[in-house]
Amino acid sequence: MTHSPDGLSLIDLLARNGEQASLHERAARATRQTFGDEVFVREVVELSNFCRENCHYCGMRRSDRALERYRATSDQLAELLLNHLPESVTDINLQAGEDPVAVREVAIPLIKLLRSETELGISVCLGTLNDALYSELKEAGASIYILKFETGNMGNYEMFEAPGTFPERIEHIRRLAADGWNVSSGFICGLPNEGPEDWLNSMRLAKSLPLSGCSVSPFVPGELTPLAGSGGADIDVVLNAMAMMRLMRPDWVIPAVSALNICQPGLGYRRGLRTGANLVTMNMTPAEFRGNYVLYKRDRFIMDEERILKSIEAEGLRPSRVGLADFWQSRRKAAVLT
Numbered sequence: 001m002t003h004s005p006d007g008l009s010l011i012d013l014l015a016r017n018g019e020q021a022s023l024h025e026r027a028a029r030a031t032r033q034t035f036g037d038e039v040f041v042r043e044v045v046e047l048s049n050f051c052r053e054n055c056h057y058c059g060m061r062r063s064d065r066a067l068e069r070y071r072a073t074s075d076q077l078a079e080l081l082l083n084h085l086p087e088s089v090t091d092i093n094l095q096a097g098e099d100p101v102a103v104r105e106v107a108i109p110l111i112k113l114l115r116s117e118t119e120l121g122i123s124v125c126l127g128t129l130n131d132a133l134y135s136e137l138k139e140a141g142a143s144i145y146i147l148k149f150e151t152g153n154m155g156n157y158e159m160f161e162a163p164g165t166f167p168e169r170i171e172h173i174r175r176l177a178a179d180g181w182n183v184s185s186g187f188i189c190g191l192p193n194e195g196p197e198d199w200l201n202s203m204r205l206a207k208s209l210p211l212s213g214c215s216v217s218p219f220v221p222g223e224l225t226p227l228a229g230s231g232g233a234d235i236d237v238v239l240n241a242m243a244m245m246r247l248m249r250p251d252w253v254i255p256a257v258s259a260l261n262i263c264q265p266g267l268g269y270r271r272g273l274r275t276g277a278n279l280v281t282m283n284m285t286p287a288e289f290r291g292n293y294v295l296y297k298r299d300r301f302i303m304d305e306e307r308i309l310k311s312i313e314a315e316g317l318r319p320s321r322v323g324l325a326d327f328w329q330s331r332r333k334a335a336v337l338t
C-alpha cells in the first residue's frame with residue numbers, strides 16, 4: 001500500500017492500533033487549531049417521511065408501502081421550536097424525505113416564522129428540488145443546504161437508485177453553492193459493492209466540490225430495505241475517513257452522525273468527536289413521528305439534549321455560543337474583505 005500524491009492513502013484509511021491513534025490525534029489537533037474546543041450544536045426536526053425517491057439504503061424509500069407516512073404541520077413544529085428549544089442550540093436543521101409538498105406547506109412557513117421570531121441559524125436537508133423552491137427557501141431565511149452525494153461511484157449511485165442522477169446531484173451541489181448557500185454534503189462509508197478505493201474516491205470528490213462541510217455516515221443495513229441482509233460498515237474505517245477528511249480540509253464543519261452510536265453503542269459518537277467532528281445534532285422530532293422516520297430501523301438511537309451535552313463534556317469540549325450560520329456568514333464577510 002502506498003501514500004497517494006493527494007495525501008489520501010489506503011494506509012491511513014485502514015490504519016489500526018498505534019497508527020490509527022496517531023491519525024486520530026492529528027485530526028483532533030487540526031480541529032482544535034481551527035475551531036478551539038467548541039462544537040456547534042444544532043437541532044434537527046424531521047418534518048415529513050414522505051419521499052418520492054427510492055434509495056436502496058433507506059427505510060423511507062417510496063417502494064416501502066408498509067411504512068406509515070406522516071407530515072407534521074408548521075404550527076405544531078413552531079410551538080415546539082419557539083417554546084421548548086434547549087438553551088445550547090444555536091441552529092435548526094429542517095429535514096425530510098424528498099417531499100416538495102412538505103417544503104411548500106411546512107418548511108417555508110416555518111422558516112419565515114423562525115426568521116422573524118428568533119436569531120437561529122437555519123439549515124435545510126430537503127433533497128433535490130427545483131430552482132423556485134431553492135429560492136423560496138433562501139428568501140424565507142435558510143442559509144445552509146445539506147445535499148449528500150452518497151457515493152462517489154457513479155455506477156453504484158445508479159444501482160442503488162440514489163436520488164435523480166449522479167451528474168444532476170453534483171450539478172445541484174455546485175449550483176446551490178454558486179447561488180450563495182453554504183452547502184454541506186456527505187457520503188456513506190461501507191455500502192455493499194464498495195471498498196476502500198471507492199471511499200477514497202468519495203473523499204476526492206468531496207474535495208473537488210464547493211463545500212462548507214461534509215459528513216461520513218457509516219452504512220447501516222436498514223431492516224426495511226433491499227440491503228437488509230448486507231453487512232454494516234466497519235466503524236474504524238469510518239472514523240479513519242473522518243480523520244482524513246479533517247486533515248484534508250481543516251476548515252470544514254464535520255458532523256458526528258448519530259449512526260456512529262449504532263455501530264458502537266455508547267462510544268461511537270464520542271469517538272467521532274475525538275476524530276475531528278465539530279458539529280453535533282440533537283433530535284427534536286415530535287415523539288409521535290420519530291418511530292416512522294426510519295432511515296435504518298424503527299428502534300432508533302436518538303441523540304437528545306442530555307446525551308449530546310454529556311458526550312461533549314466527556315470529550316473535554318463545550319458548546320459553541322456562535323451559531324453555525326453566523327460562523328459561515330462571518331467567514332464570508334472576512335473573505336470579501338481580504
Ligand code: SF4
Nearest residue numbers: 051053055058061097
Ligand atoms: S435517502 Fe433521502 S431521498 Fe433517499 S429514499 Fe431516503 S429519504 Fe428519500
